[in-house]
Amino acid sequence: MFRALIAFQPALGHLVRGRVLPLTFAFLLLAVATPILFEPLPPLTDYVNHLARMHVMTRLDVNPVLAEFYEIRWAIIPNLIMDMVVPPLAHSFSVLRAGQMFLLLMVLLLVTGPMAIHRALWGRYSPWPLLAFPLVYNGIFLYGLVNYLLGTGVALWGVAAWIGLRRQAPQVRAIVSAVVVLVLFFCHLFAVGLYGMTVMAFEIWWLWENRERRRGLLMADLAAFAAPFLPVLPLILASPTMGLSHEMVWESRGKLEGVYLAVELYRDNIDLLFAGIVIGAGLWLAKRGALGLHPAGWVLLALGTVVFLLMPRQLFGSWIADQRLPVALFFLLLGFLVPDLRGLFSRRAFYLCLCGLTLARVAEVGINWRELAAITDDMTLAVSNIPRGSLVLVAEADASTTDTALVQALSHAPLIAVISRDALVSTIFSVPGKQVLNIRRTHADLVDREDGSPPTVSQLVATADRATPGNPRFWDFWPGHYDFVFVLYTEPNAANPDPDNLEFVAEGRGFQLYQTARGD
Structure with missing residues (x-):
């Protein structure tokens, strides 16, 4: 029996190793969902105002008191995803519960999007994209910019779809991309730009790598990339949002604050410690060849940095337009990390540190939400x-x-x-x-x-x-x-x-x- 147990150990170890990634994912997903599940009305700056609108939209037809004050004027506005998703849910649940479902969907898209990009790019799963979990709570989240963040999650999946379909016929990519762009438009206009910038970065790398044998298909590839974005122009011209186009302010100050928002929560000393651990570990691993970035990721990083530096602080009436970008870039770049975690870096140490960082961030959020x-x-x-x-x-x-x-x-x-x-x-x-x-x-x-x-x-x-x-x-x-x-x-x-x-x-x-x- 002892010999049988020894013989069974390798098989058991292989079985456990094969399930560590999905089990860790499930554990971390439950962890980041916990604050939302336990706080029906989380203290996110704009969130309760959005929920008030959801309540009006849900009850307006049956509530004469609300009808005395409010009315709904549907229009082509690139910021409608919550208005389209939450009221139908609120008819079956309370508006607070429907809002929780929306937040959970947003979190789910943000943490699975990098994994989808990574899988499409490298052809296999890796623990690296799990770094999205300790980043899911950030300063942009605390501002309550939920439409933008949900749009970021959709953009992540859209990029994964583009990469996964890159060897398919150009018209197939164009059709799928057109659907993604349309959904993103009604999530948030900035999410359309985020998706377009990332696909452009990938296409720059792809066309350069395949410049000799793809020369004859260059025009077809360019058309597949550009065509899905063409409807955005007439849509925005037909939108009342165009009336806010003059509300544009550019500021050089605050760019560094935008980067900091990607890790900001409630206490600067804890946030800086978290950032220091992540940056320090990343530099240490990169120096030893255990951490790398796909060439398309470097193109995205360069392009995103230029866009970030040039982007105005206020655009189409939306404040902190530029400061929203870094957190989205971090989620995107996680999908472009080189998947190899063997050799110098222990997977066990990675999972341990990842779970510790995530639980620490979740605990900070939970404690502060309970106090607030x-x-x-x-x-x-x-x-x-x-x-x-x-x-x-x-x-x-x-x-x-x-x-x-x-x-x-x-x-x-x-x-x-x-x-x-x-x-x-x-x-x-x-x-x-x-x-x-x-x-x-x-x-x-x-x-x-x-x-x-x-x-x-x-x-x-x-x-x-x-x-x-x-x-x-x-x-x-x-x-x-x-x-x-x-x-x-x-x-x-x-x-x-x-x-x-x-x-x-x-x-x-x-x-x-x-x-x-x-x-x-």
């Missing part, structure tokens, strides 16, 4: 004091806060009033050209239609009975227009900023809720 959930709970309790169908103005304290986590959790938290009380809130996303949600003419003047900053307390006091000098704003004469006012970023027990027009209702961590004379 107190803000959501306070806001939900305060909102319960608001009657259904109220008009709510959001303002900010004069003293700005430097607590980034507080801003992420609180800046759009008043939109909970839309979800739970069918309210009209002044900061709801309804910018023409960016969203299909529209405010009816009777209330359009009470909402920020320019995606700007809420008024400060000083501005409120100054405009309680007069208009803003030289440039009237939506909060002018606010005591007669709104029922309630949220003041954000306040200190505990802060004094009533305007006792003549405001009556204290409730407060929570970082905010106070007041009722106006109109709401009495």
Whole structure:
């Protein structure tokens, strides 16, 4: 029996080795999904505002209170994927649950996309793309730019499809690529550019490697690459987003911050330690020949760096346009890593370090989300004091806060009033050209239609009975227009900023809720 056990060990070892990669993948996927599963309303900056729009879209046809304020004007907007996916799900589940499903889909695409590229490029699976797991939570994620990140995930799979079909007929690649481009357009316009840039980088390498025997098919290859992008031009020209084309700002400062956003979470010292470990390990491995990049990956890195340096900070009205790019590049480049992990580098050490880094990142997210959930709970309790169908103005304290986590959790938290009380809130996303949600003419003047900053307390006091000098704003004469006012970023027990027009209702961590004379 002892001899039989010894003879069985090699077979058992081979069986275990063959399952380490899928088992590790399953374990890491469960780990990164856990914070989302346990927080129905995660503290991502823009996320609750998007969910408020999802609630309106889901309930508008059956809720006369919402119909008094809102309407949907469908248009060709390159930012519609959440509007197309979440409301149908919300009809069967709650809007919060549908939002969780959307986030989980986004995470799944981001962590599997590099593996798909790697498999298409090298013809086999490798542990390297699993490095996507500790990177899936990042500064762009915490900003709540979920349409862009989901578009990045789709772009990853689109690149994998292009590489996998590269030896097929050009028309086959063109048809598949056309479908990918169309889906990406409705995810996010920047995702279209990301996909096009990566495919271009791969094609530059491919055509150079095959320049002698592919000369006769050059025009067919160029057509297969370019044709799927041709419909983007008429689509964007027909889109109201084109009206935002003048909103373009380029800044040289902040480029390094964009790179940092790829690893940023809640504590700079921990983020820098994580980045240092990854960079240090990468340099050590590269020096010893255990880490390499496919030539097409080097082309992508060079092309992406140039695009990043030239890209404006604001494009088509979208802020931090350039700073979104590095995190997407990191996910893409993972797919181009040389697959060999034998020799100097131990697979066991790799898996151990990978799991440790991922669990550390997930733990940091989970701990901070649990702490920030107190803000959501306070806001939900305060909102319960608001009657259904109220008009709510959001303002900010004069003293700005430097607590980034507080801003992420609180800046759009008043939109909970839309979800739970069918309210009209002044900061709801309804910018023409960016969203299909529209405010009816009777209330359009009470909402920020320019995606700007809420008024400060000083501005409120100054405009309680007069208009803003030289440039009237939506909060002018606010005591007669709104029922309630949220003041954000306040200190505990802060004094009533305007006792003549405001009556204290409730407060929570970082905010106070007041009722106006109109709401009495």
